[in-house]
Amino acid sequence: MNAQPIHFKPSEGFRARSKAVVDNPFLRQSFRGAMDFLMSKRAAQFPDDEELQSLRSLGEAIRQYNLAKLPELLERLEANLTRNGVQVHWAETPDEANAIILGICQRHSAKLMVKGKSMVSEEIELNHAAEAAGIGALESDMGEYIVQLANEKPSHIIMPAIHKTKEEIARLFADKVLGVDYTDNVDALIQIGRNVLRQKFLEADIGLSGVNFAVAETGTLCLVENEGNGRMCTTAPPIHIAITGIEKIVEKLEHVPPLLSLLTRSATGQNISTYFNMISSPRKPGEKDGPEEVHLVLLDNGRSQAYADEQLRKTLQCIRCGACMNHCPVYTRIGGHAYGTTYPGPIGKIISPHMLGLEATSSMATASSLCGACGEVCPVKIPIPELLMRLREEAFSKPHADPVMRGQGAGYSRLMTSVWRSWAAVYRSPALYGVVTWLGSRFGWLMPSKQGAWTSVRVPLKPAPKRLRDMLRERG
C-alpha cells in the first residue's frame, strides 16, 4: 500500500521539521484543538485529587514491582503461555522481530495481514518489511488506516491521525478508496472505513496486534480498544500474532484493574475503553472460532539498555497513554512528525535514545522547557524531566569508556564544553566577573546588530553601559 518506505529520521532534521509545523497555522490549530480536548477530557475523569494521586502511586508501585522481577516474569509468562498453547518468540532487534513475523506468514503462505493498533509494529517498521516480502499489511484502526492511506506515519500514539482535518480525510477517501464520493460527514467516513475493512477481516490470513498488558500468572494477553478492530484482528483470521515490548508485563492479574483505569482515563478521558480483550489461548477443541495459532513476539530493541540502572529503568514503567504529549507545550506546537521517531513527545524523548542510540537522538532531550507538565500527569509517575536532564548529560558529556548508553557523548563538543567551563569560571570568581562585566560595559558597542534568530523579532542584546555594582556604589 505504501509506495516507498519512510524511515525514521535522525535528530538533525528536527529543527527544520519543527519550524515547518510552527509556520503552518492549520497544523497548529489541529494540534492545539486536539490537545485542549484531550486535556479537558482527562481532567474530567479525575475530579478527586487524592484519588488520582493515590492511584498514581499504586500504578507506579505496580510497575516498579514488576520491572524489578522482569527476567523471572518473562520466563513465567513464556511458560504459562506455552502451556496454554501460545507460541512465544524472542527478538533483540527490529530485524529479528520482522523475520519471525514474516516467517510465520510465509509458512502459511499468507497474502494479507490485518493489523490492530500496535506502536511496537511501527517501531519495527513491519509494514515495509511485509511489503518487501510480498505480504499485504493493512492497518485497521481508523486513525492508522487513514495515516496509511496517506502514506504517512502516526503523529500521536493514541490518536494517529490527529494532525488531519476531516476535510483532508474526506479528500483522501475520495481519491484513494474505490467508488467513494467526497463526503466530509464523519459518520459517513467511518462507514466507508468500516465497509472496506470488514471485507479485509473476512479475507485476512493473519491478524496482528499489540499488547497492553501481558499477565504472567495466567498467561494472558490484554488489549485495550474502542473500535473492535483489535478484536477482529485477534479473532477472525486463522492466525494471530501479537507483538510487545518486554516491559509490558505484570505478574498478577490483580495488577491490571488499577493500570487499566489509569490508562483509559489518562489517555482519552474514558472511565474504561469499549473493549478490554483478554486472550489466553488459541482455539481449543470444540470451540467454533478464534485463531488456530497464537504467537507472541517479545521485543527488546534497547529496552534492556534502559533497564541498566534504577533511574533509566523508570522509562520502562510507561503504559503508553500519551498524556505526557497531550500536556506538552512543545508537542502541542510542533506535532508528532517533527520528532522523526516512532514515539513522539516527552515519552519519545526518553525512550527513543535507547532504541536508536544517542548518535541519532542527541538533540531530542534538549527540545524541552522542563516545565514539568509531563511528569505531573504521568499516571505511573515517571520522572520525565529528571530523565531528560540525565539524557542531556549522557549525550553531551565527554565520551568515556564503558558507557551505560549507546552513543554516550555523541553530542559532545570540545568548543561548547570550554565555552561553558569559562562561563562557569567567570560566575564563580567575583574578581573575574568584575573584569568581564567591566569589559562588557566599555566595549558593548562592539556587539553585532544582527544576532541570528534573536534579532529576527527582537532588538539586539547589548551589555548595559553601567554595571550593577557601579550603580550600587554610586547610591552609596
Added chain:
Amino acid sequence: MSARDRILGNLRKNQPSTAKSLPDVASWFAGHRPVESGAEKVARFRHFIELAHAEVHAVTADNWLDTLHAALKTRGIDRLLVAEGTPHGEVALDELPPRGVECSVYDMAIEAWKSEMFNATPASLTAARAAIAETGTLILWPDALEPRLMSLVPPVHVVLLDATKIYNTFYEAMTAEGWQDGLPTNSLLISGPSKTADIQQTLAYGAHGPKELIVLLLEGEQ
C-alpha cells in the same frame, strides 16, 4: 546463544538485588471504591453504560422475549443469531420464528460460514456472565455455545444480563471469581457499542464492531 538468552542475560546483569514489596491493590480498592447494594449497583451500571450509548431495558423472566422482539421489530430486523443449547437461546428458537423473526444458530466452525456471518447476520443474542457497576461494563466469557465473533460481527448485539450478577468493580469481579487460577480462551469486557473518535475527535459509533448494544437487564421479583 539465542536472542532469549541474550535478552534475559542483559536484564539479569542489571537486575536490582532487592525485590520490591507486593503492591497492596486490595486496600486501595477498599479505600477508594464504594461497596453498594444491589439496587445501587444496577443504577450505577445503567448510568455508565447508557452514557456509552448502550440501550438498556429492564425486563423480567416473563417479558424479556417481548422486549427483544419489539427491539428487533423497531429496527426492521427479522433475523437473529442465537446460541443453541443455552436456556435463552432455546427460548428464542422456540418463540421468535412464529412471531416473524428467523433464528440462525452458530452450529459449525466459522470457516464454514464466515461470509454469511459477516454479510448476512444483522443481529445476535448472547448472555453476559456478569457486569461491573463502576464503569458500566459487561463481562462475557465466550465459549463453544456462544463463540467470540457472536458479540462482535453482527451490527446489533443484544445481551441478556442477570441484574444480581453486578460487581462493584473489575477488581472485585476477578477476585471473587478466582480468575487468577485460570482464564478461558478469551474473556471480554464490553462497555458500549463500538466507537471511534479518530476523525477530528468527533465521536462516531459502529466503527468495526456492533453499531448498537442493547442490554436486557433481567431483574428478579422484588
